[in-house]
Amino acid sequence: MSSFVAIPEGSDFPIENLPYGVFSTVQNPQKRIAVAIGDSVLDLHAVSGLYPPGVQAALKSDSLNLLMSLGHEAWTLVRYTTRELLLKNSRLHENPDLQAVALIPQSEIELHLPAQIGDYTDFYSSIHHATNVGIMFRGKDNALMPNWKYLPVGYHGRASSIVVSGTPIRRPLGQTVPVDGQPPVFGPCRTLDFELEMAFFIGGPENKLGERIAIEDAWKHVFGFTLMNDWSARDIQKWEYIPLGPFTSKNLGTTISPWIVPVAALEPFLVDNFPQDVDVFPYLRQLQKFNFDINLEVAIKPENEPETTICRSNYKNLYWTPLQQITHHTVTGCNIRPGDLMASGTISGETEDSYGSMLELSWKGTKTVNLNGGSTRKFIQDGDEVVIRGFCQKNGVRIGFGECKGKVLPAIPL
Template sequence: MEGDKLNDFPIENLPYGVFTSPVNETEKHIGVAYGEFVLDLNQISHYFDGPLLKDKQHVFKQESLNAFMGLTKAHWLEARETIQRLIKDNTIKNATDVKRPFIELKSVTMHLPVHIGDYTDFYSSIQHATNVGIMFRSKENALMPNWKHLPVGYHGRSSSIVVSGTPIRRPYGQTLPVEGAAPHFGPCRLMDFELEMGCFVGGPPTALGQRVTAKEAEDRIFGFVLLNDWSARDIQKWEYVPLGPFTAKNLGTTISPWIVTVEALRPFIVDNYPQDPAPFPYLQHNDKFNFDVKLEVDLKPEKSLTYTTISRSNFRHMYWTVKQQLAQQTITGCNLNPGDLLGSGTISGDTPDSYGSMLELSWKGTKPLRLLNGEERKFLQDGDTVVLRGYCDNGSLRIGFGTCEGKLLPALPFEE
């Protein structure tokens, strides 16, 4: 069985996910994606017989990745090496004690891979923050005074995080259509997506009061997913002062189902974004930890068969690295649990076609986007499907994330 180098999931990737299949329709299994197949780790758990995992084989028989993620980086590395060896030497292919260890990827149903206890969404792309600041303040006052001193974030709603393919409803809420007028209650009119990456925290839980500096953070980073932070812009504008995002952000967050590990992304590490002024010592790390992940956003109207690529960006545009985000999360002693999720914030590049939201792409609705089918968009319309894609490619190796997809459904009628 060969993994296709042009496929998202070669042997150098092996991302983790949770699935059901025609063979196990009710029991969720942990697996890794390899080529056009899923390798069922539940079935082959007894093959993890290395010095660290031989007494931890039960973690591969769970219905979520939390137990495995709660081990150490050394355990994760041993698991990766074991899976690669089993594939390369055809141990699993020739095994007589395992039934159907490889299942066709197209036949499985993917689920949230992790029980997500907590979710923090950051605001770490300098171009996105600058664009928003220019729109709502001025070019001279685009960034808030704290922005270059700490990774800004807010506590999101973990209960409304869903796996790719789950539809999202247009929300109802309060808005202020005209400055100085009375607020209005009704369906959101300015519905948006946000192109983000998500980082899953791993390692044993930390104690309340314990800090993790940026230099220590890598042992706590399990892997990455694509993330769409659906946003109701008009609701957000009215409600966010003085405490920040609330119902405009809790209506749904979509993630891709496969968690790509740091080891898989290591060949694509690039220079960190230059930071001026230098951050405080707890936020400093000298090693590179930005990633050359090419990102794309496609949009398809409901009555069209045509997808239009409306954005091409890159994860490398992050001003604050994931290590710095994790350090900021814990500097006050906030405890961590395996399965906690950190969102990067909207990722925008420095050209208009690399912006990571409709707010920026249409510049607050003043520059409508023309789709390939002839329609125009300022913000999302009911029936629109948004697809996020991410991959690394150096010409000889491709590491992909799959897709992060969601369809916007009309608001449910509100009856008083």
């Protein structure tokens, strides 16, 4: 396929990708849906009249929720039509006036959260990450909890504090116990961390309360994937997480990349599901391949210092798949809705340079991570910008997710 829109070499956004986002411009502050193509975006509101009537209203919306709700057939139709419009000698190619309105340089746009996120669930699906954390706090003989290989462990997060890439994150205040066995103190978090994650948006018709989504139907509810940084206040988390799990240590902010890459763009990069060595219950047994070779990396850029890549991992390291996550999430009859966000949990590999958090990279603060500017880190400091990137690459085609970044600002005194 060849687009009439110029695609720079190494771009995250060739015509094979076409990720969805929501944007505005200074000239037109109305939020609109777009797809990324090269260094530009195609405003789908501006070209909605070139699409079949059944999807036009969704393309004129100010969020992706309506399109998400239409289901797999509509997503395929929109993707096919968009691709056809961007090919050489298409209706759009032959209409310079419409191009002038609909094709906008990415340098001129502001990106927003792509959907209205009603609910957010964060899983704990990387066996390497879970094992590392278990070893740190419980020892090798008791690294994984007894339930971990029987079900996708997760918790319900805070949707209101999910922000789009580029939004600053404020260091939180909270209760911590600097010295084990002593009473807690109150003050700024001392061990602020990132978590390298990916997430997917729920789509398709909402299942009613009391209805389950079977494992063979779960794929119909995966609209697309995005990058995520689940910021974590480790010292606050250590004090509060027993007995009910993460709370204020996780609600300070969760950053996602602005682009949602559809499953269709990732299908050429399918790989075998991670081998599971416990015979799970029948409702979780998955025959369909639904794992992807997505390269992931994390960089830290302190103020007035160069950027340093500190971690390289891969999505295929996840033990539990999105289809198992959806099925387990709804096995109780829990209803999920278009625009809900479900995250992977920290994606760590087997080697030390693939650990997806500072907790692991510094091994609970006992090691230092060297940066290119000469400084070192055990956890994230004020002024640091954390940047997560992800891409698939094969046969000369690169499918990227853009950037997921956020800069840490100092705590506000109480």
